[in-house]
Amino acid sequence: MDVMPPFRQWGDFFPGWKxxxxxxxxxxxxxxxxxxxxxxxxxxxxxxxIIAG
Known part of the structure; x- marks a missing residue:
């Protein structure tokens, strides 16, 4: 069974768009x-x- 990868840092997740x-x-x-x-x-x-309900 595959395990989900670890949570990545938000700064790495939103670095910018190329x-x-x-x-x-x-x-x-x-x-x-x-x-x-x-x-x-x-x-x-x-x-x-959850926020949008």
């Missing part, structure tokens, strides 16, 4: 970001869900 050079770069970065930060996304979406 525009992807093309659609392949966008896709690769999107997938790697979702995998690397999945715990952060889970916590953030849960917090938004």
């Amino acid at each position: 525009t992807p050079t093309d659609s392949i770069d966008f896709h690769d970065r999107l997938i790697s970001n979702l995998l690397y930060y999945q715990t952060n996304y889970l916590l953030l979406s849960t917090a938004v869900y």
Whole structure:
């Protein structure tokens, strides 16, 4: 059974935005970001869900 990756620091999670050079770069970065930060996304979406009601 896979275990979720550890929580990453918020400064690392929101470092800024660099525009992807093309659609392949966008896709690769999107997938790697979702995998690397999945715990952060889970916590953030849960917090938004709780606040939004």
